Amino acid sequence: MKLSISFSFFILLNIICFYRLSAQSDTAFSIRAFAGLNTSSFQYKNLNYRSATGHEVGLNTLFNPQRKLSYQIGLGAFNNRARLDQLTQLNRGVSVSLSAHYSIDDFSVFGGAQYQMISNQRFQNSVNEAVPSVLLDDLPNSNLAAYLGVELKLDYRLRMQLSSAISLQNNGPRIAQLGFLYAINKGRENPSYRRVKRQASKSQIQQLKDGVLLVRLKTLNKSIEALKKAGREAKAARLESRQAKENDAIMQAFKMKYDFSDLYFFYSHHSKKVKEGNWGQYFLDEKFEETVSFAPSKGQKVFTAELTNLKADTIKYFRHYRSRVAASDSLAPLFYGSPDLNFEAFVIKDQNFVQLNKPFPNYQRMIMPSLKKHPEQFLFLGPIPLLLSKTTFLSAIKKLNRRLYRFY
Numbered sequence: 295m296k297l298s299i300s301f302s303f304f305i306l307l308n309i310i311c312f313y314r315l316s317a318q319s320d321t322a323f324s325i326r327a328f329a330g331l332n333t334s335s336f337q338y339k340n341l342n343y344r345s346a347t348g349h350e351v352g353l354n355t356l357f358n359p360q361r362k363l364s365y366q367i368g369l370g371a372f373n374n375r376a377r378l379d380q381l382t383q384l385n386r387g388v389s390v391s392l393s394a395h396y397s398i399d400d401f402s403v404f405g406g407a408q409y410q411m412i413s414n415q416r417f418q419n420s421v422n423e424a425v426p427s428v429l430l431d432d433l434p435n436s437n438l439a440a441y442l443g444v445e446l447k448l449d450y451r452l453r454m455q456l457s458s459a460i461s462l463q464n465n466g467p468r469i470a471q472l473g474f475l476y477a478i479n480k481g482r483e484n485p486s487y488r489r490v491k492r493q494a495s496k497s498q499i500q501q502l503k504d505g506v507l508l509v510r511l512k513t514l515n516k517s518i519e520a521l522k523k524a525g526r527e528a529k530a531a532r533l534e535s536r537q538a539k540e541n542d543a544i545m546q547a548f549k550m551k552y553d554f555s556d557l558y559f560f561y562s563h564h565s566k567k568v569k570e571g572n573w574g575q576y577f578l579d580e581k582f583e584e585t586v587s588f589a590p591s592k593g594q595k596v597f598t599a600e601l602t603n604l605k606a607d608t609i610k611y612f613r614h615y616r617s618r619v620a621a622s623d624s625l626a627p628l629f630y631g632s633p634d635l636n637f638e639a640f641v642i643k644d645q646n647f648v649q650l651n652k653p654f655p656n657y658q659r660m661i662m663p664s665l666k667k668h669p670e671q672f673l674f675l676g677p678i679p680l681l682l683s684k685t686t687f688l689s690a691i692k693k694l695n696r697r698l699y700r701f702y
Contacts, residue, residue, distance in 0.1 A: 326453075333347055334375060367392055410459075510562050
């Protein structure tokens with residue numbers, strides 16, 4: 295009796311929520327057909343009935359699916375089975391479910407309640423003979439269960455669902471279900487941010503494989519000239535020598551460990567020419583002399599790489615509006631992105647020197663060189679970088695090359 299009252303109150307509460315949602319001007323809903331397989335097990339008179347395969351079909355309505363939080367009401371027709379030695383227990387009936395869904399891009403989790411009304415309940419033995427109904431005396435003809443699961447978006451209409459119904463009653467079944475949902479009335483929608491990034495990365499990895507990677511080597515000309523003008527010739531010479539050794543190590547690492555695409559090197563003071571596509575004979579040979587001429591062929595894409603600070607993921611997402619001035623109607627949009635870790639890494643960028651986005655393998659971190667320049671970062675990392683960090687340019691480029699092939 296208490297369960298019936300609680301379940302009636304739950305239904306009434308959800309009806310009120312659906313009504314409030316449907317009253318909003320921007321509320322959307324979709325009608326979805328469901329079909330799936332289930333397994334059912336339960337305990338009866340100290341006997342454990344093992345799982346057996348059944349099925350369920352139905353319809354459900356998802357209110358407000360364009361937001362992260364939405365509500366669903368579903369109606370289904372089920373056929374559950376469970377086995378004990380030569381006996382098979384069969385339940386047929388209808389189910390009503392109410393659940394709340396929380397979505398993150400193409401993935402969502404949900405929780406709620408499911409009520410099953412059993413219309414046909416019987417036992418069979420191995421030769422499909424009926425078993426005396428006295429075995430059914432203590433079995434309930436209805437079941438209230440906690441309803442939990444996850445959904446994965448496969449297409450703008452199709453979703454895969456994995457769910458579980460855990461009975462809240464004695465002798466009630468434990469049901470696991472795998473099925474598919476098809477949105478009958480849903481039109482084509484804009485892809486999620488994650489899907490956009492994934493498609494862009496797939497295109498970029500193919501473009502890089504067919505294209506060319508230009509590695510930018512720093513010269514620090516402005517810093518060296520400033521030191522010379524300040525009369526600090528010795529420090530300028532040390533800085534120039536240290537940068538020349540780093541450039542040589544980077545070039546040798548790429549030449550020895552990188553073979554994913556065509557490869558050229560240029561000095562950073564030619565960055566504007568690369569960005570504008572002003573190609574010419576300013577690319578570097580093995581002696582770091584500007585004797586190599588390069589121009590991409592028709593349709594060939596150009597990417598750049600360099601040892602630099604790793605920036606946050608350049609894509610940004612809308613968060614909410616905020617008033618520009620207190621008590622004002624003027625609103626300013628706010629966005630969020632990934633945190634700026636500011637570690638040194640070999641970073642792959644486009645021709646405009648904009649860092650590519652994940653899931654493209656756009657960098658290989660060099661934590662140890664970064665810690666040498668900024669030892670305070672050790673406070674945030676602890677001993678982990680000592681175990682995991684690539685300490686040489688050769689090992690870092692080898693891993694970057696391997697990651698590119700794996701993603702490709």
